[in-house]
Amino acid sequence: MLEGLLMYAKVLLVGGLICVIAQVIVITTKITPARILVIFLMIGAVLGGFGIYNYLVEWAGAGATVPITGFGNSLARGAIAGAKTDGFFGALGGGLAATSAGIAVSIGFSYLVSFFTTSKTKKD
Amino acid sequence: MCFVKILIKICEIFIGGQLFFMGKILDNYVEYVESKSPKTGWFNSLLHAFLIGGAICSLGQMVGDIIKAFNPMMDIQMVGTWSSIFIIALTIVLTALGVFDRIAKVGGAGTFVPISGFANSIASCAIEYKKEGLVFGVGSKMFFVAGPVLVNGVAYSLIVGIVYFIISLF
Numbered sequence: 373m374l375e376g377l378l379m380y381a382k383v384l385l386v387g388g389l390i391c392v393i394a395q396v397i398v399i400t401t402k403i404t405p406a407r408i409l410v411i412f413l414m415i416g417a418v419l420g421g422f423g424i425y426n427y428l429v430e431w432a433g434a435g436a437t438v439p440i441t442g443f444g445n446s447l448a449r450g451a452i453a454g455a456k457t458d459g460f461f462g463a464l465g466g467g468l469a470a471t472s473a474g475i476a477v478s479i480g481f482s483y484l485v486s487f488f489t490t491s492k493t494k495k496d
Numbered sequence: 497m498c499f500v501k502i503l504i505k506i507c508e509i510f511i512g513g514q515l516f517f518m519g520k521i522l523d524n525y526v527e528y529v530e531s532k533s534p535k536t537g538w539f540n541s542l543l544h545a546f547l548i549g550g551a552i553c554s555l556g557q558m559v560g561d562i563i564k565a566f567n568p569m570m571d572i573q574m575v576g577t578w579s580s581i582f583i584i585a586l587t588i589v590l591t592a593l594g595v596f597d598r599i600a601k602v603g604g605a606g607t608f609v610p611i612s613g614f615a616n617s618i619a620s621c622a623i624e625y626k627k628e629g630l631v632f633g634v635g636s637k638m639f640f641v642a643g644p645v646l647v648n649g650v651a652y653s654l655i656v657g658i659v660y661f662i663i664s665l666f
Binding site: 468 | 538542545547548549550551552553554556557561573576577580583585588589591592604605606608609610611613614617618622623627634641644645646648650652653654656657659660661664
């Protein structure tokens, strides 16, 4: 029980701190959110490529996998895992294969949802 | 001597009084600016980003734990993917209902740095450009914000994969 609570504290700490770093960048500079996402993705891919990010995933679980850095990490880890099992073909396709479910759900579900909703004109 | 002291005293009172007066104007101005600018200051916005970002990650962890409880043999990466999928689906539903915008207004980076921001950007653009048609409206403008993330992500994964493959040859 205590161990479970400690895990959630770690998740909250790591996930929250990653968001706080991004929020500090938002406040202090004029970098747009899309650029921050790309920068964080790159950091995650680099750390994942060197195998450093996996230690954070082991320590903090979803606190490290849910932020966009975790997305970059799984792209990099997927490419490495593909290269290990399938050689060059795996190196080309492994990154997308590891993240394909999330991307497919976000695209397909958004497409589906857009049929049923209409955008409200913003009044501010 | 006494005269000079009185003069200094008068100057002090005069300057001090004037400074006091200026200070009062400055205080009023600061008060005015604070009343007009948005309420969330530095500390509050960081706190909100921390709490909401952490809450989204905790939700992902909770979903992962529930899945693991039902299916203990499942691979840890698959559990992570499932929790991401849950957050993505929940975000898209909340975006369609218009609730997510309100959370994002408070959460700031706490909502767009987790995977929910990626899902929200796709869903909100798809809904926004629906009136421009299905092919060039929804189909292409869906990736207005998410496109750069996907393009960069795929490019990085290709680089990592190819570099790893070349290293593993030796």
